[in-house]
Amino acid sequence: xxxxxxxxxxxxxxxxxxVVDKQTVLPNPALILSNLFYYSVDLPVTTFRNAIDxxxxxNKYYYYHQQFRRVPELIDCxxxxxxxxxxxxxxxxxxxxxxxxxxxxxxxxxxxxxxxEGPSYKQNCAKxxxxxxxxxxxxxxxYGDLGAYASARKCLMKQKExxxxxxQNA
Numbered sequence: 001x002x003x004x005x006x007x008x009x010x011x012x013x014x015x016x017x018x019v020v021d022k023q024t025v026l027p028n029p030a031l032i033l034s035n036l037f038y039y040s041v042d043l044p045v046t047t048f049r050n051a052i053d054x055x056x057x058x059n060k061y062y063y064y065h066q067q068f069r070r071v072p073e074l075i076d077c078x079x080x081x082x083x084x085x086x087x088x089x090x091x092x093x094x095x096x097x098x099x100x101x102x103x104x105x106x107x108x109x110x111x112x113x114x115x116x117e118g119p120s121y122k123q124n125c126a127k128x129x130x131x132x133x134x135x136x137x138x139x140x141x142x143y144g145d146l147g148a149y150a151s152a153r154k155c156l157m158k159q160k161e162x163x164x165x166x167x168q169n170a
Contacts (some may be wrong), residue, residue, distance in 0.1 A: 068094065074152045092152035099139055106135045 065157040071091045077084035113125035143164075146154050 074156050089152045092155060096143060096150070099143065103132075103135050103139050106132045 003037040017109040023077055068091070071087040072084060074085065074092070106128075110128040111124060113128045114121040142155065142159075143150065146158065
């Protein structure tokens with residue numbers, strides 16, 4: 001501090017921390033409860049968690065994607081096998097989401113090429129747009145016109161109807 005400051009406005013801070021004047025000999029109940037919680041709950045849980053983490057660190061597993069085993073399709077299920085029906089439905093839903101994402105990625109690539117190339121995108125991005133056309137056509141053939149409540153059973157019936165129509169036209 002400079003030597004010419006106003007000592008009344010800015011008194012000097014104390015040199016040492018003052019000692020707390022204890023009024024009673026009884027222990028602080030908040031301190032007792034916090035120590036009780038620490039030693040009965042927090043310390044054992046933390047110790048157990050650290051032990052588990054040290055065991056896990058030796059055998060580290062990296063989960064990037066959940067991998068499901070392929071299950072039989074709906075056409076391969078026995079009649080009345082409801083577990084097989086359910087598994088086939090879940091497999092179909094996963095495949096549907098994967099196919100949606102494939103179409104989105106191909107579309108994003110085509111749009112990025114169009115943005116990058118500018119006015120000459122038709123000749124420079126022909127491969128990307130052809131790939132998008134094929135992916136969207138395949139998606140439409142498989143999942144188009146199924147409606148909001150699409151299911152594996154509806155998709156199978158659509159495929160059967162398309163095969164019957166092709167057989168009649170041939």
